[in-house]
C-alpha cells in the first residue's frame with residue numbers, strides 16, 4: 092500500500108552531502124545509505140556530484156567515484172524510492188541527463204541562479220521528454236525579491252517544470268523572507284512549490300516549517316545535516332517534527348533515526364555543526380558549497396577564512412565562480428603584505 096504523504100521529502104545527503112566530504116562517496120556508502128532510506132520509505136533520494144551531474148572537475152572538486160556508478164548502485168538497491176539527479180546547465184549537459192535516465196533515474200532537478208531561469212529551458216524540456224518528473228531549482232533565492240522569484244519561477248513553469256523550489260543556498264534567508272517568497276510563488280504558480288534550506292544561521296528547520304505553512308509540499312532534507320555548509324534541514328528531525336504536527340511524510344521515524352546514527356554519522360569526517368565559517372556563510376550570504384574551497388584558500392594564503400567569505404558575500408559571487416575564491420584570497424593577502432611592508 093502506498094503511504095499518504097502531505098509533504099514529499101527529497102533526501103539530499105548523497106548529493107548536497109558530497110560537498111561536505113569533498114566528493115569522496117564510495118559505492119558501498121551510497122548503497123548502504125540508499126538502501127536504508129528506501130526501507131524507511133523515503134520517496135526521493137538525490138544522488139550526483141555536489142555540483143550536479145558532471146560536476147567532477149578541478150574547479151568544483153574531483154569525485155572519488157564516477158557519479159554514474161553511484162547512481163546505478165542507488166537505483167539497484169531501491170524498491171520504492173525514486174532516484175533524483177541535480178543538473179546545473181553549463182556544468183551538466185543533455186548527454187549526462189540521458190545517461191542518468193537510462194540508468195533508471197526518475198526525477199531531474201534543473202538548477203540555475205535565481206535570476207537565470209531562462210538557461211533551464213532546454214534541460215527542463217529534455218527531462219520531460221525523457222519522462223522524468225522535473226523540478227526547477229532557483230538557487231541563491233535570498234538574492235532576489237519575491238517579484239523577481241515569481242518571474243523566474245513562471246519561466247520554469249512555462250518550460251514544463253512540475254515543481255519550482257525556493258533554494259536557500261547560502262542559508263541566509265530569515266523566516267519572514269521565506270514566508271514572502273513561498274507565498275508569492277503559491278499565489279502565482281499552478282505547479283508544486285518546494286523549499287531547500289541550509290542551516291548556517293540555525294534557521295533551516297524554522298524556515299522549512301514556515302515554507303510548509305505557506306503551502307510548500309516538496310521539501311529537502313539531509314540526514315544528520317550531511318550537506319554543504321552547516322548542512323540542510325535535518326531529515327530525521329523534520330520527520331519527527333512533522334509527525335508531531337500531524338503532517339504525514341509516510342516515512343518511518345525509528346528507521347530514519349537508526350540510519351542517521353548507524354550509517355550516516357560514520358561517514359562524516361567531522362560532525363556537522365554551525366562553526367564560525369558556516370555561520371559566516373549565512374551571515375554574508377555566500378554559497379554553502381564554497382566552504383571547503385574558502386578554507387583551503389585561507390590555509391594557502393595564511394588568512395582568516397571569514398575575511399575571504401565576507402568579501403565574497405560583498406561581491407555577490409555566485410555558483411560557477413569558484414575560481415573567484417582564490418582570486419579574492421590572493422587579493423586580500425596582497426593588500427596585507429603591502430600594508431606590512433609600507
Ligand SMILES: CC[C@H](O)CC(=O)C(=O)O
Pocket residue numbers: 107141142143202230231258259260261287319379380410
Ligand atoms: C552547487 C549546487 C548547489 O549545491 C545546489 C544546492 O543544493 C544549493 O544551491 O543549495
Ligand SMILES: [Mn+2]
Pocket residue numbers: 107260287289318319379
Ligand atoms: Mn544545497
